[in-house]
Amino acid sequence: NAPPPSIAAPAPPPIFRDPERPVASRVADLLGRMTIEEKISQLECASPAIARLQIPAYHWWSEGIRGVSRAGRATTFPHAIALAATWDPELVFRVASAVGDEARVKHREAPSAQYHGLTYWAPATDLARDPRWGRVMETYGEDPYLVGRMSLAFIRGLQGDDPRYWKVAACVKHLAGYAQETGRHETIFTISPRALREYYLPPFREGIMEGKAALCMAAYSGLNGFPGMANSAILTDLLRGEWKFEGVVASDWEAPRYLRSKYHFADSDEAALAAAIRAGTDILFQKHTPYTNLLAAARSGALPETLIDRALTRAFTVRFRLGMFDPPERVPWSKIPDAVLGSQEHLALAREANRASLVLLKNSAVPGRLDPSPILPLDGRKLDSIAVIGPYGDRLQFGVYESEIKAAPPVTLFRGISARVGDHVAVRSAPWFDLDESKKGRAHAKKLEEARRGQKASIEAAIRLAAQSDVVIAGLGLGKKNEFEGKDRLDLALPKEQQELIERVCEANPATVVVLINGGPLAIDEIDANAPAILEAWYPSEQAGHAVADAIFGDFNPAGRLPITFYSSHEPLAPLGEVEVSRGQTYLWFKGKPLYPFGYGLSYTRFEYGALRLDRAQASAKDLLQASVEVRNVGGRDGDEVVQLYARRLTSSVPMPRKQLCAFRRIRIPAGQSRAVMLPLRISDLAYWDEARRAFVVEPGAVEAQVGASSADIRAKAEFRIE
Template sequence: MKISLVLLSLALPFVTMLSAAGPAPYLDPAQPLDTRVADLVSRLTLEQKAALLNHKGPTVTVDDRPIRADQWNQCLNGVQWSQPTTLFPTCIAMAATWNTELVQNEIANTLSDEARAIYNGWHLDPKAKGEHKGLIYRAPVINIERNPYWGRNHEAFGEDPFLTGRMAVAYVKGLQGDDPRYLKLAATLKHYAVNNVEADRQKLNANVSERMLREYWLPHWRDAVVEGKACSLMASYNAINGTPDNINHWLLTDLLKNEWKHEGFVVSDLGGVRTMVEGHSAKKMTYVDAVALSVMAGCDFSDKEYEQNIPTAVREGKLTEARLNDALTRVLRVRFRLGEFDAFDAVPYSKIPLEVVNSPAHRAIALKAAQQSIVLLQNRDRLLPLDKTKLKRIAVLGPLADQVLANNYNGKLPAVVTALKGIKDRASPGTEILSSVGGILGGNMDEWHKTSAEPKLDLAAELAKAADLAKQADVALVFVGTNATIEQEARDRKSLGLAGNQEELVKAVFAANPRTIVVEMSAGPLTVPWIKQNVPALLQAWWPGEEGGHAIADVLFGDVNPAGRLPHTVYASEQQVPPQDEYDITKGFTYMYINGAPLYAFGHGLSYTTFAYSNLQLSAQQIPEDGTVTVSIDVQNTGKRAGDEVAQLYVHEVKPVVKRPAKELRGFQRVTLQPGEKRTLTFTVPAEKLAYWDESVHAFVVNPGAFDVLVGASSDDIRARAQITVAPAPTSLHGK
């Protein structure tokens, strides 16, 4: 008994000391972030470290505390969940708004609100709220739309690196929030880098010059990393110049982490290590070697192959524990900033309730986004807007008139308003709506899609029915385009034209009723010269989300004045497009280097009102090589109704020493103007945005000489121009 008392008396000071010491450093929010992360890493075994670098790995236990490895989800234009979430227009449609404030403060902010609400609901009641996949979200996709055939154009922000960069920064900031301590979500940029072809994507090699990488394929990534502060990037399947991205030390470490100072982590694409073994190396590489090479190159996070092979790679000396610890530190730093290791209520986003998910307020934002994305491509004889009070019968025709259009990275679908339903909802009471499918998208067409279904319609009868309904109607609306069987991951389009009998349908309807309006519902560009030449009015409505049908009707009936602008070039013919395996855009890709006139130009979009540009002013006629010029211009609504104009600023080097773009976008502003209203818009252009990449010195260089400053309504509708001179000599602007 005395011995027990003595032992107890000796132990009490130790227990008291432990109690006074408080929680372990990694659980103490008062400690600096790096101290907390380092403390947790120090407590992990080699096997636990490997498990936490498997994004679908098991839960590990540290000091009786479970730590999940599975912490990721998708939210491209809708949060993936077991219950319906808000479905926004697809990302190419977001880009068509040319409205970064909308993308950041409304669309991406709504996505992150819903993701946090789902996380909060799971935390409070894990069994009742569906599957939880954490707060690291694999969005946005910022691969550039160089290839109009690319099956994933619907996920991108267009063909231009400047526009893509602005959209990427806005989207990332909206997802991650603005709290100085806590992240709302962690954004993952996909797919880094030069990922633009789906065919053989798991073993494809992109041959790209140093100049093309720096000028075209990488600037928007830098914007999203340096300015947007994106937490992570996904390494793509393809190789660049013979080195797979997953083991490309220059791409993942030298450029991203050293030059751009990225403090987050890199994750492989799903099966990224497997593609190294099965695809790029044709099974000549072992999994241990593939894992070691990936981690050492800078790929911090991956699949089960990391958990299974990292311990062996370390023990065999192929992977240093220092690099392993750095990889884990980068991943955990993000998870700490998400608040995972703090008290739930300490995180400001913990109060977002489940009731916000697909709420009326969020549906209203989806409607606004769809309205702002719609592009009026042509409007001869001012057929649009339609006066719905004068329409007794409206023919709503086409295979996409009543089809829900979504991709494979949105959540469970909410109640989606199709075009047909939207027109029925918005038409005047008593107006008769005549509808027919009229045709099919693909049918038994192997040249379109190897899994196409056999035709199930009598096409001749459907065409005849559609033409008959068009003849009876005051106006015929034809909805054509693509869906996710034509534009999707792992498959590229085989044609830029309309699939199936859709063009035949348009011709039949137009022959029956010259008051025909075509509405394109697609992601990638559609080359439709016959429609442009013959049909009076054409809208591009994209895949417009859950309120898309209402948005389309609002534009058709004039309740909304369209102001979307094309984020890509619509080529006049397929012969105008260089081969898909050509990565040098100077050979004829995009508005910057296109050979000949496009069908519709980058930045194009009409309005129901008119705008005038005047009084272009430069803050200086000459600037130094590291200077900045401020450009101002007056834009006035000269029509009779309010509308939005998207003023676009381009630059062009007058006498370049290398082949330079015909124009390069360097600024844009979307502005709402009342009838007669005039506003002065201001743009800032630093000299570094006039630079080109000089491969002889491996740096951006600004040449002395003249540069055109062009402002207008699109890349081929320049309304005002001036000239600025850069003096006196080239300068190196490393990393710009």
């Protein structure tokens, strides 16, 4: 009999398909198999499939700053500015982790679709130096330390804790100095080295060096001579050189097109795109494919293949770290069940985060009444009727980047309050007509006139309803026509029709509680003078009505604190384009008296502070000084206190901030009890950037440590010296 034919051993899989190999080897193997045309196609945000290598298409653009956005049903959490108001990084971590879980489910639904990827343009690590900025809602406020802590928590929650695979790749944005919409596509700001290093850059440094963020987005705006995505001093020297960033730098949406059309940075699109990649940008985020221009740049020699490989090494490393080239069973995050999407657990977390973000701005007795007690919390047993009025009485405004299809029907103030009090209290609302004055034309003018008549009637109806009710809950605030990406505000006022409404409502019924729905700060001096209670609710979660009702009726004690200063007017502010914060911007440098200071927030209870104790009287630049203080709840309710530690230089050879936040802790203290609060102070945080030495310098001298309930409510002080 003839011997059986030999059976050839199966060919081993390509190295890039072998999950046992190091990621660097796999990426190098993959790039070695790709043609120049295939490589260039992968520099685009919408990267096409490469069929012969069985590489699926991938879209880098997904949004998740406060929940999975633009991808159908998902949980909408409070906006970033609201999360910052919690002063609770652990809670922000849990929110981000939930967003990451839902992102994994969405990716499984449509792995190659836009908004279904695993690279999320979040968090926004920008600093809100000016309250008029249209994107304040997307930030964690005005303070570098607070923004850094919150960004770090969000990054860690989103990316997960697996040593091999990221759950989702987080992106810190927008590097660097971006803080206004006006002229953002064509303005190059000149920012001093001190302002850049001491104010704008620290949160990004923390997100990258401590948080290990996978991606970084370059700003639309330019900095010190170069557009954001073509600034090698930032994207290469600083980001890669100093901070050792190994991830992907992405341009912002359509930014590649603006290099030539707005900035006139190069004579051709090919030259502009080549300059961006040469400067350190890796992924080009553009509607109309840049493929043709990139290919022309490569063939002309303006874009060497070595630079293309450099960009793609970073890009594919991220995709490998997300497990996109490995069997799903090896990736722990692929096992997240579909049931987490909009789950009851996530809705409960949205409500918890919403509650923690509420800032009680005012709580006093009702004017003209004998009872001296603050109006809040309300006692539903003593009420027969409640009027819920205003533009956000029975409608919610979420700001930008909410989930288009909520996990559950959004809970308005009217619905939340009605559910809380039950049938024994009559809860009534009045309709509201919105005015859209942004559109032009005769047809719209006619509609606008009709809307004005409708709004006038709705105001009159609200006044009548207020006069007939025991208590009024007025939902006021801003929306997408007032502040959003692409539009800054001219002032800090509420819309005029809302000012008229609340003035007349307070006259008709002094027992009025104002609930604010907004992103950026508001100048509300007259409301503060007339309404006995004001609750800042920001752009909330879909559980907003329940959270606000919980606070108003005392089911929990509100303890949110302002992550940004509320001014009495826009008039004391520097011009919108002023980038040097030392010229009077933020609590760090502002010398006037704000309406509500940074870190401010009231409680239904009272806290007393003991002496501030430091573990040493002298410290060196590398030391971690430990501060401690005993805080006692001397009121009648359990509550959270946000203990804030500031430092003020008593001696310095250069101008320094009036004070700066160095540590904080949100802690729950039962009524009648006290807690010892430990707060670490890094002496290196007190450094200034020496422009001559091009280095941070901790200057010897006296420092005053301050602990208190806000930047303006300091309860105890202690001095130490830096040697």
